Amino acid sequence: MVARQRRLRILAETATLALEKALRDTARDVEEVLEMVLPADGGHEARLFDSMRYATLGGGKRFRPFLVVQSAALFSVSRSSALRVAAAVELVHCYSLVHDDLPAMDDDDLRRGQPTVHKQFDEATAILAGDALLTLAFEVLADPRTHENGSVRAELVAALSKAAGAHGMVGGQMLDLAAETIELDMGGITRLQRLKTGALIAFSCEAGAILGRASTEPREALRGYAHDLGLTFQIADDLLDVEGTIEETGKAVGKDADAGKATFVSILGVERAREQARLLANQAVEHLAIFDDTADPLREAANFVVERKS
Amino acid sequence: MVARQRRLRILAETATLALEKALRDTARDVEEVLEMVLPADGGHEARLFDSMRYATLGGGKRFRPFLVVQSAALFSVSRSSALRVAAAVELVHCYSLVHDDLPAMDDDDLRRGQPTVHKQFDEATAILAGDALLTLAFEVLADPRTHENGSVRAELVAALSKAAGAHGMVGGQMLDLAAETIELDMGGITRLQRLKTGALIAFSCEAGAILGRASTEPREALRGYAHDLGLTFQIADDLLDVEGTIEETGKAVGKDADAGKATFVSILGVERAREQARLLANQAVEHLAIFDDTADPLREAANFVVERKS
Numbered sequence: 229m230v231a232r233q234r235r236l237r238i239l240a241e242t243a244t245l246a247l248e249k250a251l252r253d254t255a256r257d258v259e260e261v262l263e264m265v266l267p268a269d270g271g272h273e274a275r276l277f278d279s280m281r282y283a284t285l286g287g288g289k290r291f292r293p294f295l296v297v298q299s300a301a302l303f304s305v306s307r308s309s310a311l312r313v314a315a316a317v318e319l320v321h322c323y324s325l326v327h328d329d330l331p332a333m334d335d336d337d338l339r340r341g342q343p344t345v346h347k348q349f350d351e352a353t354a355i356l357a358g359d360a361l362l363t364l365a366f367e368v369l370a371d372p373r374t375h376e377n378g379s380v381r382a383e384l385v386a387a388l389s390k391a392a393g394a395h396g397m398v399g400g401q402m403l404d405l406a407a408e409t410i411e412l413d414m415g416g417i418t419r420l421q422r423l424k425t426g427a428l429i430a431f432s433c434e435a436g437a438i439l440g441r442a443s444t445e446p447r448e449a450l451r452g453y454a455h456d457l458g459l460t461f462q463i464a465d466d467l468l469d470v471e472g473t474i475e476e477t478g479k480a481v482g483k484d485a486d487a488g489k490a491t492f493v494s495i496l497g498v499e500r501a502r503e504q505a506r507l508l509a510n511q512a513v514e515h516l517a518i519f520d521d522t523a524d525p526l527r528e529a530a531n532f533v534v535e536r537k538s
Numbered sequence: 539m540v541a542r543q544r545r546l547r548i549l550a551e552t553a554t555l556a557l558e559k560a561l562r563d564t565a566r567d568v569e570e571v572l573e574m575v576l577p578a579d580g581g582h583e584a585r586l587f588d589s590m591r592y593a594t595l596g597g598g599k600r601f602r603p604f605l606v607v608q609s610a611a612l613f614s615v616s617r618s619s620a621l622r623v624a625a626a627v628e629l630v631h632c633y634s635l636v637h638d639d640l641p642a643m644d645d646d647d648l649r650r651g652q653p654t655v656h657k658q659f660d661e662a663t664a665i666l667a668g669d670a671l672l673t674l675a676f677e678v679l680a681d682p683r684t685h686e687n688g689s690v691r692a693e694l695v696a697a698l699s700k701a702a703g704a705h706g707m708v709g710g711q712m713l714d715l716a717a718e719t720i721e722l723d724m725g726g727i728t729r730l731q732r733l734k735t736g737a738l739i740a741f742s743c744e745a746g747a748i749l750g751r752a753s754t755e756p757r758e759a760l761r762g763y764a765h766d767l768g769l770t771f772q773i774a775d776d777l778l779d780v781e782g783t784i785e786e787t788g789k790a791v792g793k794d795a796d797a798g799k800a801t802f803v804s805i806l807g808v809e810r811a812r813e814q815a816r817l818l819a820n821q822a823v824e825h826l827a828i829f830d831d832t833a834d835p836l837r838e839a840a841n842f843v844v845e846r847k848s
Contacts, residue, residue, distance in 0.1 A: 406583070
């Protein structure tokens with residue numbers, strides 16, 4: 229019995245180590261692609277290029293890129309294709325952080341332990357840097373180096389634009405701003421999350437299926453996984469906002485409570501929120517039953533999200 | 539002799555009337571497409587959708603859409619394809635106006651005679667509306683309804699993202715902000731214009747060639763036309779800033795001089811600037827020599843740009 233428990237613990241630890249290595253590898257590789265696609269050496273517009281690089285390079289868990297790379301691996305997509313799509317998703321994610329941090333929005337001074345873009349540069353530069361990062365994401369996707377088939381490239385653009393736009397991430401941010409003055413219930417918060425963070429996470433998981441021209445069944449499976457993973461991710465984020473420290477998260481904490489915003493934690497309480505996150509993580513893993521052990525990193529990622537400290 | 543002059547005048551007046559009708563027709567048709575692709579009827583994010591519609595519908599010359607539709611007509615592209623690309627270009631143009639008008643940027647209160655988006659709504663909503671309009675432009679291009687061939691759709695996305703991004707329009711806006719503190723010479727101002735307004739005008743002219751899968755020669759011709767037209771357009775804009783009234787232009791005038799910014803007019807003077815614009819307009823028309831009279835509206839547009847009053 230003790231031997232079995234010990235074996236299970238070692239297995240779990242091995243899986244966590246493998247996941248951490250996979251995350252680090254993706255982060256390193258996607259950083260290389262970002263470094264390549266980001267503009268450099270401008271004349272009088274150098275400030276724009278510098279701010280774009282500042283907002284994007286040298287930091288972040290690169291969790292969305294990890295999801296792209298791992299979902300692509302399920303369909304034997306070339307790693308270089310996957311990494312370019314991963315870079316595009318990260319560009320969209322980083323642009324959204326730059327704009328969300330602006331004084332007119334969440335007015336944040338810190339991000340990943342560093343001054344936010346408008347603090348390090350200025351507000352106008354931050355607005356333009358975000359605009360240019362978003363635009364660059366579509367340029368990267370539409371480039372023939374991302375996939376040899378034009379329809380696949382166009383499908384990637386279509387899916388990312390839907391996920392990032394008014395019916396996706398931007399709509400979610402608008403809801404989030406509205407949440408400061410209106411009282412959202414569980415349904416409202418779930419919808420907010422599904423738009424604000426869920427849509428981009430869903431695209432990250434679906435991207436591999438698009439690149440691999442996968443059939444309906446695995447696409448649906450990944451969509452189900454992404455849906456539950458996205459919710460898990462947001463509940464974990466709300467828990468961090470309550471329990472995390474500024475040192476761990478590299479950003480201001482306790483902001484939701486200060487703003488009087490309803491969150492999963494304010495409605496469910498810490499214990500039930502954590503329970504709910506664990507439940508959803510397990511549910512996410514169940515969607516992956518049709519895949520072999522190539523999907524293990526995605527399975528492991530669901531646990532990682534629940535336990536994350538930053 | 540008098541009879542010949544009279545005939546020429548009538549011909550010129552007929553051409554102007556035809557151009558004005560073509561502009562009105564395009565404006566009406568592209569408005570219909572915009573109406574269709576813009577989001578409506580949101581829940582708590584209705585404010586976002588309203589601001590996107592406010593920024594885009596019911597106004598503007600729709601000059602870029604006109605260029606798309608006319609360049610597409612050269613290659614017998616279906617009008618519905620052309621109008622969708624025209625709508626995408628207009629979405630990008632309108633997003634750029636919303637963000638450029640923000641307090642942190644040009645800080646303008648009026649646009650097309652109406653309060654700017656951040657005045658009518660608020661700053662956060664204006665930032666998000668711009669983000670969502672830009673994203674929507676790529677969604678429209680990537681949609682199979684825009685063109686049946688995926689490679690054509692991907693090429694449109696690639697070309698528009700390059701024109702709109704850090705090495706295009708956004709880079710130009712950054713240069714424009716820098717121009718408040720650095721002194722630009724003619725080369726610098728020409729480069730600023732080429733990026734800030736020229737790149738999107740060039741895409742508008744090139745879009746028809748992409749849609750029509752045109753060969754190199756007509757593409758080059760359109761590129762040459764667009765280059766000269768873009769410069770003409772900017773010089774005319776600088777002239778309007780000096781000579782126009784707020785009633786004619788629907789926006790604040792005299793801003794460049796107030797900001798101490800170098801423009802074509804401040805360097806060349808009014809007379810030489812107007813002369814230069816006429817020269818460039820003629821040069822633009824010469825590029826179109828390889829086309830038959832299908833290109834007449836584009837030829838006429840070059841004159842229209844020089845003479846425009848708003």
